[in-house]
Amino acid sequence: MTLSSPFASALEEVLRPDQISVAEEDLQTFAIDQGPVTDYQEPLAVVWAETIAEVQSVVRLAAEYTVPLVTRGAGTGVSGGAHATVGSVVLNLTRMNKILEINAADEIARVEPGVINGDLNAVAAEHGLMFAPDPASYKISTIGGNIATNAGGLRCAKYGVTRDAVLALDVVLADGTLIRTGHRTFKGVAGYDLTSLFVGSEGTLGVVVGATVRLKYLPTIVRTLAVFFPSVQAAAAGVLALGTARVQPCILELLDGPSLTELDFRNGSNLSTRGTALLLIQFDGLAAEQEEALAATALEALGGTISREDPAEAQRLVDLRRNNRGLDVDAQNRVGEDVAVPRSQLVHYITALEEMARRHGVDLQVIAHAGDGNLHPTFSVPTFEPAGIAALNAALDESIDKALELGGTITGEHGIGQYKLRWLALEQSAEVLAIQRHIKALFDPQGILNPGKAIPA
Amino acid sequence: MTLSSPFASALEEVLRPDQISVAEEDLQTFAIDQGPVTDYQEPLAVVWAETIAEVQSVVRLAAEYTVPLVTRGAGTGVSGGAHATVGSVVLNLTRMNKILEINAADEIARVEPGVINGDLNAVAAEHGLMFAPDPASYKISTIGGNIATNAGGLRCAKYGVTRDAVLALDVVLADGTLIRTGHRTFKGVAGYDLTSLFVGSEGTLGVVVGATVRLKYLPTIVRTLAVFFPSVQAAAAGVLALGTARVQPCILELLDGPSLTELDFRNGSNLSTRGTALLLIQFDGLAAEQEEALAATALEALGGTISREDPAEAQRLVDLRRNNRGLDVDAQNRVGEDVAVPRSQLVHYITALEEMARRHGVDLQVIAHAGDGNLHPTFSVPTFEPAGIAALNAALDESIDKALELGGTITGEHGIGQYKLRWLALEQSAEVLAIQRHIKALFDPQGILNPGKAIPA
Numbered sequence A, B: 001m002t003l004s005s006p007f008a009s010a011l012e013e014v015l016r017p018d019q020i021s022v023a024e025e026d027l028q029t030f031a032i033d034q035g036p037v038t039d040y041q042e043p044l045a046v047v048w049a050e051t052i053a054e055v056q057s058v059v060r061l062a063a064e065y066t067v068p069l070v071t072r073g074a075g076t077g078v079s080g081g082a083h084a085t086v087g088s089v090v091l092n093l094t095r096m097n098k099i100l101e102i103n104a105a106d107e108i109a110r111v112e113p114g115v116i117n118g119d120l121n122a123v124a125a126e127h128g129l130m131f132a133p134d135p136a137s138y139k140i141s142t143i144g145g146n147i148a149t150n151a152g153g154l155r156c157a158k159y160g161v162t163r164d165a166v167l168a169l170d171v172v173l174a175d176g177t178l179i180r181t182g183h184r185t186f187k188g189v190a191g192y193d194l195t196s197l198f199v200g201s202e203g204t205l206g207v208v209v210g211a212t213v214r215l216k217y218l219p220t221i222v223r224t225l226a227v228f229f230p231s232v233q234a235a236a237a238g239v240l241a242l243g244t245a246r247v248q249p250c251i252l253e254l255l256d257g258p259s260l261t262e263l264d265f266r267n268g269s270n271l272s273t274r275g276t277a278l279l280l281i282q283f284d285g286l287a288a289e290q291e292e293a294l295a296a297t298a299l300e301a302l303g304g305t306i307s308r309e310d311p312a313e314a315q316r317l318v319d320l321r322r323n324n325r326g327l328d329v330d331a332q333n334r335v336g337e338d339v340a341v342p343r344s345q346l347v348h349y350i351t352a353l354e355e356m357a358r359r360h361g362v363d364l365q366v367i368a369h370a371g372d373g374n375l376h377p378t379f380s381v382p383t384f385e386p387a388g389i390a391a392l393n394a395a396l397d398e399s400i401d402k403a404l405e406l407g408g409t410i411t412g413e414h415g416i417g418q419y420k421l422r423w424l425a426l427e428q429s430a431e432v433l434a435i436q437r438h439i440k441a442l443f444d445p446q447g448i449l450n451p452g453k454a455i456p457a
């Protein structure tokens, strides 16, 4: 887009100058999210909509001029879902950041899409409530992005993923029409479940411009256990033991040895001297203390060393874990995976990962939302040499095959985006992929909404 | 269908004689479910598929001969979703009733669609697990039917509805293709959420021939409270008070005076002498006792009279409630509604219902899954006279309008089926209805899967 293109002139009629940028700095900033980049493209422009009407106008113009739109929240996605594509305009929603309503009696909130997850939680907390989905990025990611990716998080072992928290959506369709799906009530079964269809659709079916979400009680009692194990396999076995003990942690994170070493290196902690693997466990609610005791008994029997953390230290550990993606953005030589396996397969899968990493000569760190069987193995090589990158990719491919072989999925919570498209056909049949393409065509016949993402073209 | 029609001959080639019936008795039995009947139609035939391959064959023939198929589980639906329609064949899945797998470590089960909810729960209980969705019909309804209606139940206040318990589905599409949606893992975000699209689609998008469901821990500690109130409004206020007390009942049922009187009449109990309205509350899990105490304090402060039930009496009360639909099948002069409102509106809504009933001169009983704001008001008149039926329908229409006015939905859990079609356009916009029709056309271009149900033609 040059400023003199007809599309640009049309945009300038519906937005103020400070809502449109073609400055090189902006084009670079908003060209990519935090996922691996395989096909770097700068957008033609970045636009900041501030109202639903403005989103409608932008979408209508994109439809009229057949310009691809990449909707963007905070850009913290790690699958390249918000990467710009050829000839696209980035539709940035971060200025639509108003919390429209908190209704404590009904335990719901209505928000604009650009509201930061942590900001909603801060306001909800004043009412003793919380928005349960808590991706580790909760301090920076938007509710719109959480919805578009069906984000998980640490406490979804107990409280469910984003889809479980979304009651109704306001969505601008590919022709600019505004619709409302779902209901303000906790339950409702009128018509097909369009809300769930938009949740996790990564900006390819419509632009989420508003959401009614369900809030849960903010627990007042929280107990945290750090349990160190002599091996990552023993820690993974601990996850099953907690199941057998019938306790339901709100957080159940597994960190392997290399992850502990890296955390120590970054934070000056001494975790790696205390064991080879760590289960970080949090219980909340009125039974937290009883559950903690049951868990401790079960895990000690497996050889775990229990360290009951005082609240401050516990919070620090959870924060360390949350920030563990840290500064390293994914790159060609460092890819954080996001597979999930049935929980009984955690031990086998981690063993297989370690063997793969050794064989391919790549580095491996494993952290997992273990309560859900959702693993984030990170493979890396200390080089950009083709041979190293090839080894990394071979390990990645094999890790995906193995997860599928064990009954797993190629993405537990991060989404397919752009980066994981190459593996989708390994998980889903040609018939299922065809249905998805038909759904995409139904909602977006011109293919202007985030093309080349979420499902294969 | 006469036995000599080409379609019939083709059916006879893929099914044994005992899998096809045109006997008048069967046609009558399987012509309707338990919903109100407005357009009685007998099916041409009833067929019992026993395998996925047989379902595929039947669907392929239906497609070839353009014969409408009404898929049927136990026929306990109350919205007419399984009512036969003109020229239809009923595809009965009750013989596909095998539990294929219970995996206690992974906390999942795989079942055929005709498995009775209560049977799955009985087997799961041997592993200390449960299939949480428990429609009051759990002893007789099928998992396939529960999925197709996204059934709720008593304990979904705490444990969620059927959709929350379904991980993966095997579905036969309208052309006979078999697909698998979803994943065996707790989490997964690959592709659009087709699983949720089929859940609640009432047999109009595909035939569910298998399901992988998530199981939850079967609580060992259960406490039940019956709290009697001087008015139904006070009881409804109690629901909000429990929220403020931050306790999470697994069961929270509200019964008004006329409901108590009817229960007493049927069961020889004395509930109606103990108060004008009842909240029946169950807590489960390790904190059940603490939650019970908090609840009692909160409700006594509102004028509730607490009766802590011994386990046997408590179970009897819950069973009474579960069986409360009882023997009276819905009829032209008795219609059980299924609206939901935001919880803060329960008091206002019930007051409005009572006023409506008085004004129209119809009888009213209200029971509610109050924790979810999901009400089942039953309107009835002791006559089939046109004037009485007209008054009943006027009250029904008004009750729907009022629920919507208060931010509610026209169906919390029973589905639109055939009976509630007339109200759907009051809740959903023309654009949303159009999308639903397009989705229907995408999955079932010939319109052979349960036509005239769930969404307006």
Ligand SMILES: Cc1cc2nc3c(=O)[nH]c(=O)nc-3n(C[C@H](O)[C@H](O)[C@H](O)COP(=O)(O)OP(=O)(O)OC[C@H]3O[C@@H](n4cnc5c(N)ncnc54)[C@H](O)[C@@H]3O)c2cc1C
Binding pocket: A033, A034, A070, A071, A072, A073, A074, A075, A076, A077, A078, A080, A081, A082, A093, A113, A134, A135, A136, A137, A140, A141, A142, A143, A144, A145, A146, A147, A148, A149, A150, A151, A152, A153, A154, A202, A203, A204, A206, A207, A208, A209, A323, A325, A326, A413, A414, A417, A450, A453
């Ligand atoms: C440090 C870190 C930790 C993380 N931890 C987790 C975690 O624990 N769990 C987890 O699930 N993810 C995690 N993520 C990934 C990421 O934060 C989530 O996917 C998050 O939901 C993205 O939100 P966002 O606002 O940044 O969206 P973006 O990255 O801007 O967009 C993500 C996708 O959603 C689309 N989109 C965004 N907003 C809208 C909208 N309003 N309408 C339609 N489409 C839209 C975009 O087109 C894109 O496809 C983490 C990321 C980082 C950097």
Ligand SMILES: Cc1cc2nc3c(=O)[nH]c(=O)nc-3n(C[C@H](O)[C@H](O)[C@H](O)COP(=O)(O)OP(=O)(O)OC[C@H]3O[C@@H](n4cnc5c(N)ncnc54)[C@H](O)[C@@H]3O)c2cc1C
Binding pocket: B033, B034, B070, B071, B072, B073, B074, B075, B076, B077, B078, B080, B081, B082, B093, B113, B134, B135, B136, B137, B140, B141, B142, B143, B144, B145, B146, B147, B148, B149, B150, B151, B152, B153, B154, B202, B203, B204, B206, B207, B208, B209, B322, B323, B325, B326, B413, B414, B417, B450, B453
């Ligand atoms: C006494 C009583 C109490 C009830 N309590 C509740 C309650 O608490 N909560 C609640 O939600 N409901 C309740 N119901 C309603 C009913 O039991 C539920 O809707 C139940 O899920 C229906 O299951 P079914 O096997 O009887 O299905 P059916 O009535 O046979 O069918 C229901 C719908 O699903 C479709 N269908 C059935 N099986 C399949 C399949 N395998 N594939 C595709 N489509 C299929 C049918 O075409 C129809 O549209 C109650 C009903 C009664 C009679």
